[in-house]
Amino acid sequence: MKAVLRGAFTLFQRADTYLNFLEQVARHYYPRPVFWVQGNASYHKDADVRDWFAANRSWWKVFNLPPYCPEFNATERLWHHTRVTGTHNRYLADDGELNATLTRVFRSMQRRPDQIRGYLQPFA
Template structure:
């Protein structure tokens, strides 16, 4: 809920101030897959996960990632080669069993501490610098709405998605 800051303009001697009513321990987790298929525009598949869940969990479980991958498989209609970072949830026994049972899913792990090789990290950076910058959120629902709107706008910017993939070397420029 704490807003990221970016550059802004104001009259000389009057520093812009963003008022935040109070600190909140609420948060929002978002998982995303940046996908491409030869001859088709790049796609962004995402799923937000607010921390107000019935089971009390505040982040994604391996089952949530499983559902996201399954959803992407249905949307893309073909086999998936997944390049993943080393998040502990990605490495659980349940996730390894799920991957082993799917012949349409191939997974490669990124080396540890290599965010520059993960194109989704660039998506988060763009989102923080555009939709979320210099904005104080009134409540967690406002944050969720803003993140969804920002990601939806990015879904239609295929040039930006291609740039994120090209920047990591996973795709060559068209």
């Protein structure tokens, strides 16, 4: 995605933060068609989220991955990289340290698009 989405980093994803994220993406892409692939997190199935998708179904198509199939979810490879390079076997004293660690890992990933492309290649 070319768009840079701004906002506070949230440690816990909930339906309201997911809807906020969807709104940011929608503002950038509307009225162009969006094909959205999502996993099976509980907030993906929230009534408000389902209502939002229904209200935007003319241009926003949603595809849900099968449950318990991380091999179909490209994001899992990126999360694995994040855990290995950022959080695995490390003591993080507080939320601030976790936030700083994740920011460092994500910025490092931004500077290496070929590495990210390699993780995602099997899904292309």
